[in-house]
Amino acid sequence: xxxxxxxxxxxxxxxxxxxxxxxxxxxxxxxxxxxxxxxxxxxxxxxxxxxxxxxxxxxxxxxxxxxxxxxxxxxxxxxxxxxxxxxxxxxxxxxxxxxxxxxxxxxxxxxxxxxxxxxxxxxxxxxxxxxxxxxxxxxxxxxxxxxxxxxxxxxxxxxxxxxxxxxxxxxxxxxxxxxxxxxxxxxxxxxxxxxxxxxxxxxxxxxxxxxxxxxxxxxxxxxxxxxxxxxxxxxxxxxxxxxxxxxxxx
Ligand code: PGA
Numbered sequence: 001x002x003x004x005x006x007x008x009x010x011x012x013x014x015x016x017x018x019x020x021x022x023x024x025x026x027x028x029x030x031x032x033x034x035x036x037x038x039x040x041x042x043x044x045x046x047x048x049x050x051x052x053x054x055x056x057x058x059x060x061x062x063x064x065x066x067x068x069x070x071x072x073x074x075x076x077x078x079x080x081x082x083x084x085x086x087x088x089x090x091x092x093x094x095x096x097x098x099x100x101x102x103x104x105x106x107x108x109x110x111x112x113x114x115x116x117x118x119x120x121x122x123x124x125x126x127x128x129x130x131x132x133x134x135x136x137x138x139x140x141x142x143x144x145x146x147x148x149x150x151x152x153x154x155x156x157x158x159x160x161x162x163x164x165x166x167x168x169x170x171x172x173x174x175x176x177x178x179x180x181x182x183x184x185x186x187x188x189x190x191x192x193x194x195x196x197x198x199x200x201x202x203x204x205x206x207x208x209x210x211x212x213x214x215x216x217x218x219x220x221x222x223x224x225x226x227x228x229x230x231x232x233x234x235x236x237x238x239x240x241x242x243x244x245x246x247x248x249x250x
Contacts, residue, residue, distance in 0.1 A: 003224065004165060004208055004231030005248050006040040006125060007238030008065065008093065009047075018047035022054045024241035032249045034059035038231075039248055040091050040125070041238075045079055052088025063091025063125070066099060069109075069116035081120035092117045095127045095151060097171045107150035114164075119156045123163040125210065125233065126151050128192075132172035141191055144168075148195050161206035167233040168192055173213025175235060182226055185211050189228035217243055220250035 013021065022041070029039070039060040043051045052062045064087075068078030084092060094117065095110035110126070117124050128147040130140050148166070155164070168188050173180050180188070189209050196204035211223050212233030223229055238244040 001206060001208060001230060002036055002038050002162075004038045004040060004125075004210055006063075006167075006210065006212075006231065006233045007042060007244055008096070008212070008233055008235050009041070009043045009239060010065070010098070010235060011044060012239055013043060013047060015047045015050045018043050018051050019054055021239070021241050022051055025060070025245060026054070026056050028241055028245035029057050029060070029248060032245070034248070037248070042091070042093055048084065048087040048089050061091055062087075062089040063093065063123075064089050065093050065096065067092050067094075067113055067117055067122070069112045071120075081117050081122050085121060090123055091125060092122045093125050093127060093167075095147070097127065097129055097169055097174055101131075101171065107147055110147075111150045111153055114151050115154055115156065118159060118163060123165070125165045125167050127167040127169050127212070127233070129169040129171050129174075129213075135170070135172070140188065144188065144191055145195055148192065148199060152199050155200075159203075161200075161203040162208075165208045165210060165231070166192060166196070167210040167212050169212035169233060175214070177214050179214040179219055179223075180211075182222065185223060185229065186226055189226070193228050215247065217246035217250065220247040224250055 040063050042063045042065050064084045067081050068075050094113045099105045114124050114126050130143040134143045170180050192209050208230035210231040210233045211229050215232045215234045216237040
């Protein structure tokens with residue numbers, strides 16, 4: 001199973017800044033052996049097309065940060081999987097905590113988006129994770145179970161396991177500088193693996209589970225080496241090409 005190192009650029013970078021960062025990343029990754037990794041970059045919609053054109057490394061793929069679950073129609077402001085694919089992007093994020101908490105997306109909508117994206121031919125990184133309050137109330141298991149069950153209900157079949165990736169991102173560790181401890185990460189990833197076995201059966205063992213939340217060059221290697229951690233989803237530290245390249249080579 002190839003490890004995934006993913007960059008979530010959030011609402012950062014114009015298309016010109018995207019060109020500059022990816023040109024640097026092309027150079028910095030030239031000599032990093034990547035045959036056992038997949039690198040995913042999630043720029044804003046406005047940079048998707050230029051990003052897909054500029055990356056020249058066969059191990060780097062582009063993805064969108066969101067989608068609307070319809071082919072086309074009267075959905076002002078929304079973007080369909082067809083449009084994303086036409087930009088040259090192959091991946092999409094669903095259920096990122098900023099969309100859940102700021103835009104108020106619920107589990108049902110995250111599920112619809114995940115299923116529609118997969119059925120449309122996009123590969124998906126579906127994000128889940130608990131808030132500090134939920135964790136402190138002892139609800140970690142229930143929150144992860146609910147998010148996973150609703151996100152993965154009615155998956156299209158057959159589905160090859162490398163097309164669906166889960167990202168565990170504890171909300172309290174995103175953009176805060178507070179990385180979850182290795183024990184916290186192992187506990188959550190073990191729970192997720194067990195839940196995936198119930199939902200997906202045998203393909204759960206081949207489903208990659210990423211960790212996200214204040215990943216940086218200094219902690220990337222240690223987190224990547226933990227049991228059931230199959231990659232990283234990186235926000236802030238992915239915005240500069242040199243810092244992301246260090247995480248890629250961790
Ligand atoms: P962070 O963001 O690395 O800045 O904490 C991670 C994410 O939101 O995907």
